[in-house]
Amino acid sequence: MYKMILSDLDETLLVDHHVPEVNRAAVGKLESKGVKFVPATGRAFNMIGEILQELGTYQKAGEYSICFNGGLIVENKDNHILYFNGLTFEDTKTLFDIGKDYDVCVMIFTLDCCYIFKADPDEVARKTAQKARFEVIEDYNMDFLKEAKIAKILFEKRDMPYLKKIEEDLVDVTKGRFAVSYSSYRYLEFNPLDVSKGSALLWLADYLGISQTETIAIGDNYNDTSMIETAGLGVCVDGATDDIKAMSDYVTTVDYDQGAVAEVIEKFIERDGEFKNV
Structure with a gap:
């Protein structure tokens, strides 16, 4: 069973800097399934508040965000910093x-x-x-x-x-x-040197008691490759470059602006109403 999904934001989850309704609806079904949905972005935490509101995880305890390409891990409630690794x-x-x-x-x-x-x-x-x-x-x-x-x-x-x-x-x-x-x-x-979305995935999974094989990572670009390669199921959207597609376990049939994240949730979490590792 998959227990945590990490998703890049730009060119993966978002359209024009917002979460489209098709993705909002799909993410909204995860809480009842006990699946964490974690934005994993290069953006700062103070740049994603509106996005977290659209996802329904803003200022919520037990909900998390990965920022600065893995350099910052935050519990959304009260912007509680769990991990920070910055440059001198x-x-x-x-x-x-x-x-x-x-x-x-x-x-x-x-x-x-x-x-x-x-x-x-x-x-x-x-x-x-x-x-x-x-x-x-x-x-x-x-x-x-x-x-x-x-x-x-x-x-x-x-x-x-x-x-x-x-x-x-x-x-x-x-x-x-x-x-x-x-x-x-x-x-x-x-x-x-040791910061990446992949290392952040491992840190947060360990913190939450989730195994690496129980994670999904969805992305589109080169700063996503570490988490795509690290996750139990590594996914890229259809608009990714051929080399990123080659390293992914699954390539969505649609691009980010057509609900690629919703497709992943439907295929690997919601299909037949069961969790499935495919």
Whole structure:
């Protein structure tokens, strides 16, 4: 029996930054089945409050969220932090200084805010639509964050080949020091080395007394691959790239904007009114 489902948000669960009704209805059936539904996102926790409201898990005890690609695990009631693994100021500054020399928007996420440097107007509009707490910083200087709890730093550009070239350029800097991932086909993200959605899945499953084989993970992008590979059932949506499809146990027949998450719940939880490992 599956007891916990982790789902990515953007391009997996959400459409236009909201949970569509088909997914809301499917998730709403899980509580009576004793199945936890856990958002697993690169977003900050303060960016997903409205989403949790739509899921019916906002400010609820015994409901959980994974944020910052696994760097933060929260019990939703009173925003109770169970686990946090962030970057040091020095490590962040290493990447921040490098970002100045590339044609990218640079974002630093703390527990409380997203700070945007070399702002891309499209990214500012995106953060506004996400209802994120953010500040655009005109001066390229991060010294004001010396005492902050930094979760991650990322480079944004809507040009994946360019971002992949940056990753190649930085291999001597990042190898053995940072966890590197991509998301939303516009972000090159840097977390502490041992942070991933897959490691967060294992941590939360252990915390809840759930075995690895009793978990499902649903995603679409490269920052989802660790949880897709780690879960008892790893799922990607139909719009994922071919390499992500190849590593998944199941590929949905529809894309995220047509109810891919609902399909997974129907197929592996609700079918015939029974839990089934297929």
